[in-house]
């Protein structure tokens with residue numbers, strides 16, 4: 554049995570609480586002899602700032618580079634509002650994404666049958682929803698230079714963020730999205746704002762070219778990102794795969810989260826290229842949600858997004874698709890038994906804590922495995 558190296562970065566707020574449930578699962582997989590992971594834990598975000606005055610140390614970065622995959626909880630919180638901008642908790646996550654070359658962020662939004670009533674939309678709009686948002690993750694306005702606030706000396710300041718995309722960045726994320734569409738329902742929607750942004754003009758042009766040259770068999774359509782957001786809540790099931798830039802992808806995936814019932818449901822995989830020397834793909838797995846300071850420390854967080862992110866690691870980094878399927882089935886079964894963390898509570902459901910939810914999911918996998 555292969556042993557994989559996993560770096561766990563729980564982070565801040567509910568990060569460590571939801572990561573504890575992945576550790577429970579890893580412990581059980583190991584005890585059963587199903588899969589063994591060599592795990593190491595590190596600090597990131599505010600936790601790293603408190604210890605080392607940076608949001609991630611070079612030593613932790615080196616461990617991330619050496620691992621087969623990184624599991625990331627969440628970072629940030631009001632405690633670190635006063636810290637300098639370049640060492641704020643979120644900077645640690647951005648460095649991980651950039652330095653590991655994780656340009657493709659896969660954010661699946663699936664509405665489990667039992668949760669159709671928990672969505673903010675009507676049941677028939679979301680029941681059976683299964684969409685995949687492919688967010689470009691290492692470019693755009695997140696990383697473009699200049700990124701400054703300048704004092705104009707007349708009582709005014711000027712803030713500049715720069716949106717930059719090169720052809721190759723759009724080509725590679727488009728290929729990831731087209732390849733995924735081919736394995737799903739063969740439909741890709743590209744979202745940008747070419748009506749006001751030059752980067753949108755280039756995005757549209759490059760995605761169209763890649764389609765013409767390499768993926769004519771996939772149905773492609775283009776939507777302006779504002780109207781795409783509207784369509785996402787109007788008729789979400791019209792979508793299969795959506796490809797979009799870093800900032801639009803950030804916003805559209807939080808919107809998609811609410812279609813599934815809660816932000817606490819959405820996992821993600823952040824993937825880089827396969828290294829030709831090792832044959833391995835650099836990867837970090839992280840829930841879409843943040844550190845949820847409003848509920849941190851109460852044992853109320855939903856661990857499903859974190860556990861399902863580990864499920865994506867099983868699928869994309871460890872070639873354990875069967876086990877990932879079992880984890881998905883276990884999550885569906887627990888929800889069908891009407892067990893809910895507080896974010897999902899509905900009439901007739903039993904509200905459970907983070908650890909009770911994690912325990913119930915592990916028990917369910919055990920039953921499926923027997």
Ligand SMILES: NC(=O)c1ccc[n+]([C@@H]2O[C@H](COP(=O)([O-])OP(=O)(O)OC[C@H]3O[C@@H](n4cnc5c(N)ncnc54)[C@H](O)[C@@H]3O)[C@@H](O)[C@H]2O)c1
Pocket residue numbers: 567571626627628629630631643646816817818839840841842843844845846847848853854855856858896
């Ligand atoms: N990947 C990350 O680390 C990440 C992602 C988003 C935000 N953040 C950071 O987190 C901090 C808080 O940001 P925010 O409040 O805008 O977003 P958030 O995602 O932390 O929380 C938004 C709302 O969703 C709820 N929520 C989120 N995850 C949940 C879960 N697993 N279970 C139950 N409820 C959940 C929260 O209680 C809150 O009401 C900020 O510092 C932000 O920068 C980090």
Ligand SMILES: CC(C)[C@H](C(=O)O)[C@@H](O)C(=O)O
Pocket residue numbers: 643646647803841843
């Ligand atoms: C914490 C923050 C840097 C991050 C982002 O904006 O990418 C988060 O919102 C996300 O969705 O992963």
Ligand SMILES: [Mg+2]
Pocket residue numbers: 803804807841
């Ligand atoms: Mg976000």
